[in-house]
Amino acid sequence: MSLWEYANPQKFMQTSSVLLPFVSVLTAVCLVVGLVWGFFLTPEAANFGSTVKIIYVHVPSAMMAINAWVMMLVTSLIWLIRRHHVSALAARAAAPIGLTMTVIALITGAIWGEPMWGTYWAWDPRLTSFLILFLFYLGYIALWEAIENPDAAADLTSVLCIVGSVFALLSRYAVNFWNQGLHQGATLSLDKEENISDVYWLPLVICIAGFVLLFVTLVLVRTRTEIRARRIKALVARERMG
């Protein structure tokens, strides 16, 4: 069996209908356990006070904002190279999810920044690259809506996605590239010195798993919708012709 079988819309619909109930339940369990644990059962941090609890929504959303764009990049490249329609539709389906995650990361970051940095916003490398990523998400979604021909829309949005990937990568690594700015380094790290304290680590990992699973669930749901919408277009075109 080959991975490319799932590029067949029928095969994708069959497989996703089997997967969706399991992934949805797992998503709900991880989000409830992670967020309840993080919010109710973790202590205040000596340096951040109770604002440390914001990491359970801020860190996973920021990670997913970047990873959604990476997923869109991979599926866009598959479209450009192999012309599989499902991959182009999956990229389209992922964009509003990535946009929402970017908005959550920007808003929760600003709310956290005010008491900690004394400002909601600073033109810091990571914050600025995240704002540009947000604008790329808006442009990507607008471009899909603006072009009538679906193949032309998939081509142009794929090129935009490749260009925007520079800012997705900058969002992730800006803190490492430039030392100026307010944003601190990675919250999760293999380096024990840098890594978050043990008491916050496990609920954070569960929250991240919940956000990843929410992304997977929504991409499956939304890709199924895009496939059906494409089928409707084909049927309507056939009705008009005949």
Add this chain to the structure above:
Amino acid sequence: MMPELGKYAGAVLSSYGVSLALMAALVLLSMARGARVRRQLDEAEARRRDHG
């Protein structure tokens, strides 16, 4: 059993409020559009069957 959030209660609660509201809106909108498109597809398939 609300945790003691001290002077940062507003910041913590608004962060959770905004995040959960946006995620709920995304899920609900995705499901609503999915149901609408599915219904439209069923209607289009039925029309095609009726008219051969």
